[in-house]
Amino acid sequence: MDEPQAYLTGRYVPLGQATIAVNDTGFVLGAAVTEQLRTFQGRLFHLEDHLRRLQHSLEITGIQPAETIPQMGEIAEHLVQTNFSLVDPADDLGLSIFVTPGPYATLNEGSGGPVSLGMHTYRLPFGLWADRYHTGQALMVTDILQTPSSCWPPELKCRSRMHYFLADRAAAAADPGARAILCDTSGHVLEATTANLMAYYEKEGFVTPPHDQVLPGISWSSLLQIADSLGLSFHERPLLPADVAAADEVMLSSTPFCLLPVTRWNRAAIGDGQPGPVFRRLIAAWSDLVGVDIMGQARQFARR
Incomplete structure (x- = not known):
């Protein structure tokens, strides 16, 4: 199989050559903004929304890459078109975008350097979650809290995520296979590591933590639209673990x-410890929306 292409700071390169220097600020300080996208049938899902969120993250951090947001969209589309031709047509790709401030001056003879923009694709690791559609995911509240907004705003999507790593490790130690839920300093539930959370009550509909306290997920926004089309209501209010x-x-x-x-x-x-009927309705509607049997595709490519 031919090697996939990547993009790094102005050049398309083979994926194996897309390397970041050890003195890059994104590596030294974890100072990097990022977006994760996926394709359905080889087409990027909600690219414009992801780029809009990326632009907001760049504005928050003051990082200014040479490439404009429209140019980033063109690069993303080109990479996906090129690399999707290397996989099974029924498979799909993830796309990672990251931007760092460039070299860290202390480790670069006192000078900074150009901002680093990188993009690369990867085959989605369906094996990590294919069974979860049928058995469900376990979650644990741990002692690791979400980073307060006094450190950085919740809408900033960045890679400074040591608390994710520690929280997931603590959750898995307490309940093997579990992922962590992050709470705020008042004990209210916010989100999982890398995922938004929503609770469904038959008498109330969906309830989520207030949107201004969590990362505004692109998939969460899609879910709102799908739920509305099915007549399912959404509300926001603080949620305790209970x-x-x-x-x-x-x-x-x-x-x-x-x-x-x-x-x-x-x-x-x-509930009864099994995936419920509302989940099944939503995942079926999502599959119809994108023209892909989401659970079936994950099962098919869980082991490549």
Whole structure:
């Protein structure tokens, strides 16, 4: 198989040559803004929305790449078109975009350098979640909290995520296979590591944490539209762990897997401990929207 192409600071290069210097600020300080996208049938899903969020992250951080947002869109489309031709037509790709300030002056003889913009694709690792559509995901509240907005705003999508790593490690140690849920300093539930959370109550509909306290997920926005088309209401209010535990269904939304059911919360079952009917309606509607059997595709390519 031919090697996929990548983009790094002004050049298309073979993926194996897309390397970042050890003195890059994105590596030294974790100072990097990022976006993760995926394709359906080889086409990027909500590219414009991801680029809009990336632009906002760049404005927050003051990082100014040479490439404009429209140019980034053209680069992304070119990479996907090139690299999708190397995989099974029924498969799909993820696309990673990252931007760093460039070399860290302390480790670069006192001078900075050009901003680093990188993009690369990868075959979606369906094996990580294919079974979760049927068995559900376990979640655990740990002692690791979400970074407060006094550090950086929640809408900044960046790679400074040591707390994600520590929280997921603590969750898996307490309940093997579990992912972490991050709370704020008041004990209210915010989001999972790399995923938005929503609770469903038969008498109330969906309830999510206030949107201005979490990362505005692109998949979460898609879910709002799909739910509205099915007559399912959405509300926002602060949620305590006990509120989530009492939900009839709980779900996670994120770009790679779209939507996953949560069937265990702090080692206790959600509902009857099985993916619920609302999840099944939503994932079916999402599949219709994108023209791909989302669960079937994950099952087909769980092992390549």
